[in-house]
Amino acid sequence: MVYKGMPDKVMRRKLIHVFRMGGMSLTIAGYKGKQVKVYPVVPSIRMFANRMEALMKLPKGMDPKQVQEKEWLFRQMFGAGAELEQSEDAASYVLRVYSTSIQAYDYDPEEVAAAVNGMSLPVYVGKTHSETIAYNMVENPHLLIAGETGSGKSVALRSVITTLIRHCTDLDLYCADMKRSEFHIFRDVANEVVTEAHELARIVLKLRKEMKERGSQLDQAGVAHIDDLPEWDRPNYIVLAVDEVALLKKEPDIMQGIEEISTIGRALGVFLILSMQRPDSDVLDGKLKNNLTVRMAFRHADEINSRITLGSGEAAQIKNSQKGRMVFKLDGCRYVQGPYLDLDRAKVLLQDYKGVKRTQVASSEEPIDLSQDEFEVFGVLDDE
Numbered sequence: 001m002v003y004k005g006m007p008d009k010v011m012r013r014k015l016i017h018v019f020r021m022g023g024m025s026l027t028i029a030g031y032k033g034k035q036v037k038v039y040p041v042v043p044s045i046r047m048f049a050n051r052m053e054a055l056m057k058l059p060k061g062m063d064p065k066q067v068q069e070k071e072w073l074f075r076q077m078f079g080a081g082a083e084l085e086q087s088e089d090a091a092s093y094v095l096r097v098y099s100t101s102i103q104a105y106d107y108d109p110e111e112v113a114a115a116v117n118g119m120s121l122p123v124y125v126g127k128t129h130s131e132t133i134a135y136n137m138v139e140n141p142h143l144l145i146a147g148e149t150g151s152g153k154s155v156a157l158r159s160v161i162t163t164l165i166r167h168c169t170d171l172d173l174y175c176a177d178m179k180r181s182e183f184h185i186f187r188d189v190a191n192e193v194v195t196e197a198h199e200l201a202r203i204v205l206k207l208r209k210e211m212k213e214r215g216s217q218l219d220q221a222g223v224a225h226i227d228d229l230p231e232w233d234r235p236n237y238i239v240l241a242v243d244e245v246a247l248l249k250k251e252p253d254i255m256q257g258i259e260e261i262s263t264i265g266r267a268l269g270v271f272l273i274l275s276m277q278r279p280d281s282d283v284l285d286g287k288l289k290n291n292l293t294v295r296m297a298f299r300h301a302d303e304i305n306s307r308i309t310l311g312s313g314e315a316a317q318i319k320n321s322q323k324g325r326m327v328f329k330l331d332g333c334r335y336v337q338g339p340y341l342d343l344d345r346a347k348v349l350l351q352d353y354k355g356v357k358r359t360q361v362a363s364s365e366e367p368i369d370l371s372q373d374e375f376e377v378f379g380v381l382d383d384e
Contacts, residue, residue, distance in 0.1 A: 147298025
């Protein structure tokens with residue numbers, strides 16, 4: 001590589017260009033009341049064997065969201081190896097630009113256990129250059145996984161659900177495999193695994209009744225979340241996982257139920273994992289899309305599809321050779337490498353969980369009254 005100057009000077013010039021191009025500044029009154037823009041400064045740049053690091057100090061009074069919301073601009077300028085980290089005092093950022101790609105790796109049960117330790121409903125995501133990513137679905141509800149065939153979407157779905165089964169004892173799991181290809185390994189482990197729309201409709205009705213009952217339970221107890229209930233009276237978390245949800249586009253009753261779960265399910269302990277190969281704007285309409293607070297976007301065919309999933313075009317930049325690479329969206333976007341978990345290995349990891357009796361929610365044989373007048377969202381859910 002030929003530099004026009006030393007690498008640190010080149011990086012500093014690029015950063016100044018990013019600040020100006022992205023409008024990252026604080027406007028103050030200068031001499032004779034003239035408006036002056038003050039930009040972040042770069043007091044230091046350090047070089048390592050595999051990366052460069054730049055410290056960026058923000059002007060006092062500048063909203064750090066100006067930088068965070070333009071994270072994509074740093075990647076446009078420095079490449080996919082750029083990672084941005086905010087300081088605890090919100091006064092500075094560190095930009096790390098890695099020269100090497102994130103390496104593919106296998107699912108390691110011990111590493112996963114360490115990453116999700118202490119989480120009540122853990123989702124293991126993968127690794128960046130600098131850290132392992134996992135989060136608690138109770139705090140960040142509802143997950144969307146999207147990506148083309150061969151991109152790693154199915155492996156990620158397998159990894160996420162396997163981790164939930166192994167590390168959440170208070171879990172009722174329902175799986176709908178609309179392609180009949182992904183969820184067979186969860187039979188005798190999940191509460192139910194179904195493959196037909198009418199079977200999923202039955203499950204959705206059961207969950208709607210369960211949510212109604214849980215809402216009444218919270219209302220009577222005067223608490224806002226099932227975690228606030230006494231342990232002896234606390235119901236299990238429920239996860240509904242639907243593979244290829246786009247095939248349900250012509251099933252309005254099911255989609256209405258799924259949207260309802262996405263809207264009020266968090267406080268009631270009912271969560272969604274939805275996946276699809278090709279994002280569909282008719283399925284991911286405004287309300288449902290906004291309620292899917294976490295997204296894993298593997299390789300997408302083009303920027304249009306990537307924008308449906310993420311709101312940005314970054315998933316279209318992932319190469320065909322980068323299996324398991326995703327753009328992970330939670331408090332901004334970042335590139336993450338998901339673990340590889342093949343089918344045989346997953347079967348071994350799930351062996352001890354087969355045949356374990358799980359609590360069933362309300363039977364579909366019982367009458368289900370879901371009239372709008374009675375299914376009101378009670379006061380404790382106003383912030384949902």
